[in-house]
Amino acid sequence: MALRIRAPRGDTGGVSFAGSFEDGMKVCLWSRVAMRVLLEVAAFPAPHAEALYAGARAIPWTDHLDTRTTFAVSASVQDNQNLRHSGFAALKVKDAVADALRERLGARPDVSTEDPDVALFLHLRGPEARLFLDLAGEPLHRRGYRVAMTEAPLKETLAAAVLALGRVDPALPFVDPMAGSGTLAIEQAMAARRLAPGLERSFGFQRWPRFATGPDRIWASLVKTAQKAALPAAPAPIIARDLAPEAIAAARRNAEAAGVARDITFQTGDIGDLAITAPAGTVCFNPPYGERLAPADLDELYRNISRRLRRMPGWAAVILNGNPLLARAMGGQPELSHKLWNGPIEVRLLRYRL
DSSP states (O other): OOOOOEEEEEETTEEEEEOOHHHHHHHHHHOSSOSOOEEEEEEEEOSSHHHHHHHHHTSOGGGTOOTTOOEEEEEEEESOSSOOOHHHHHHHHHHHHHHHHHHHHSSOOOBOSSSOSEEEEEEEETTEEEEEEESSSSOTTOOSOOOSOOSSOOOHHHHHHHHHHTTOOTTSOEEETTOTTSHHHHHHHHHHTTOOTTTTSOOGGGGSGGGGGTHHHHHHHHHHHHHHHOOSSOSSOEEEEESOHHHHHHHHHHHHHHTOGGGEEEEESOGGGOOOOSSSOEEEEOOOOSTTSOHHHHHHHHHHHHHHHHTOTTOEEEEEEOOHHHHHHHOSOOSEEEEEEETTEEEEEEEEEO
């Protein structure tokens, strides 16, 4: 579903846009690739600690917190000559917020670093400070369906980005031959059925004091619209396959938790034995990068992958590739190549026409 946000602008590590509080809630509900949704409340010069405190204290915090609201402050600091420690910068903002509320309300709210009602983020770049409220609360990749784990699972948001950037068509058959915990297949099923990824979880903004004064009714309407938009079943077959039976068991449990188990066929087997009957579709997977395999075994795996994919004419292959040896085994030039990060590992998203 298109989010229809106004004037989005890409920046390092994120996208900014101008919009209403309703737009922010809609992004929380529908975005498949965002990790957080931040609402900017102020921007001001903060060349030193005193200016940071003064700027933060001047914000009308009673618009966002009351004495019963717990809060926490996180900070990211870069290129500021006088403020180099993120913990110290966060402490100055925390003191400013507490002092401002004590002055206006006669008491200050409590700090809760583990589970705050309102999470504040300070971005300090050089002498410029920007303060944000976190609408999401917990990061958006936590959809709530990850109940069974395998080794090195993909984050849900990265899996969704692979599908989107790889131009995976939800109307065509889909196969993940190295499914692991099933994240790619589950995200494909959710996208194909138009299931809002935030439909079964709660968000930080629901705990804000202002939520009960109007946004709660807007949120209820957004949820109802999302529920009506969902399709009863995926329009094309989706297969999650893995050599390890325990991985398939984990994938099945996660799919059940996501409500899409009936949309996915689970198989145990090697990629070399994969049987394809449809004339077109997408094979999409995240093969091993080589950390836990001997070089000879990795080389044979990549050759086996390449041999099987060459016998799938009419299909597309979308691969999250963490080792250049796989691209070499595939041969030719991919249709698409995007640089991504799987945790700390730089990877390439490659799309091939087979």
